[in-house]
Amino acid sequence: QKEVEQNSGPLSVPEGAIASLNCTYSDRGSQSFFWYRQYSGKSPELIMSIYSNGDKEDGRFTAQLNKASQYVSLLIRDSQPSDSATYLCAVNRDDKIIFGKGTRLHILP
């Protein structure tokens, strides 16, 4: 079983709509969860962290965590063309981050 699973996409969303990105993880003991954005040829950029069940909002981004279901999601409201990138779900385990393969998001102008 893969440690962090994401749909690879591409996920195409019209500009101004809500983009919904999902992730599941296998280690029930994981405590810290992150979303990184990675533009092609660039390094991962931290956009959200979440540590407890529920929602966490930061500007246009909302992270959601459900530890019972081992599920993390990221909502991007009012999607912009600049949001087009690969979004990496990541889980902190034993002092290292385990990344998913990422979901490619394409915002349609």
Added chain:
Amino acid sequence: EPEVTQTPSHQVTQMGQEVILRCVPISNHLYFYWYRQILGQKVEFLVSFYNNEISEKSEIFDDQFSVERPDGSNFTLKIRSTKLEDSAMYFCASSQAEDEQYFGPGTRLTVT
């Protein structure tokens, strides 16, 4: 805003040669990491470093790899005898505690 820096941005080397990749973590961070990303694949953990010693390493981080913090600012990754399959982007990251990690821009290593 403080950021992690890495040099060089691109390194080309011949198989069997030694390479040293350099990183300057964010100044008040205490935890340092190296990751790699082979083209088209996911970001993979290599090693974490805290209090001048390795705290965790992956199966990828074998005897050919080593890390060092030679002074108060630099953090280096050395590959002793490079192989073709070492070609990848290498990212350094740092964190203040064992939580949010901030990544540098990466070094693209090409082994020929």
